[in-house]
Amino acid sequence: MGRIWAAAMYVVVPTSFGIRTIDGGFNWLHGLSVLTFCALTAGLWAAHKRNIRAHRSFMTGSYFGLIGSFVGVLAVPTRRIPQLAINDFPLLALLILVLLVTAALTVTGGVQISKSRTGNKTRASTR
Template identity: 75%
Template sequence: MPSSWTVLISLHAIAASYSLIFGAVNLLSRPKGGRVHRIVGRIWVVSMYVVVLTSFGVRTIDGGFNWLHALSVLTFCTLTAGLLAIRKGNIKAHRSFMTGSYLGLLGAFVGVLSVPSRRIPQLAIHELPTLGLLILVLLGTAALTITGIAQIRKTSFIRSGR
């Protein structure tokens, strides 16, 4: 990572990247509620909480907070509400809260990309090969994780005799 990337910012960006990937996998995959959905969902929720919590250490140039921090507070609430909803068996509320949280993540991502002075656009402008490598590593490790989860599902499926 470039020298302007602190450990906190790097952790935030990596967690946000995994949140984008695993959230998309869970929203687009079928069936819902199965073992793979639950495991990928747990990974997504943990990565989202990391994004939310680390966001409060990532400040604006003047050291303050901006609209992305307000989105972090809202996301913390919607993630928690989504978890509580599924624990109570309210699938409709769970789906709504989790989908809303993911859409908020996408909105924040677009917001970050739309400001040329932010770190990711600067990385794309000045160090495109590095950014490309980082994206490949993130996608590769996510794919390996999902493949591993799917294999666990198949193995347990075979063992159960179904």
């Protein structure tokens, strides 16, 4: 699941620079995108070097940074999500439902993969 999350973040970070302010500039969220890219890369490098403590710290920080930026986006009333809640709640509810179903399927798939790997190790050790 961590690999899927890291790959998804490497897709999301560059695409975030395509989202600009009304005047075509960047804002504080783009700074968080750069920080996320750096933390993600440092975390993967730490895992590659087998420094699990540093890997865990970078990935945890990156995850909580993602949550913090999401809360920050929700807190600004002029952004798209708060506007959807006011002007088009059924669409927002549908988007939330799609997000929850996608997350549930991802978690279920990750658990099944984990179980199959554990089952393969158990079968191999009993031979």
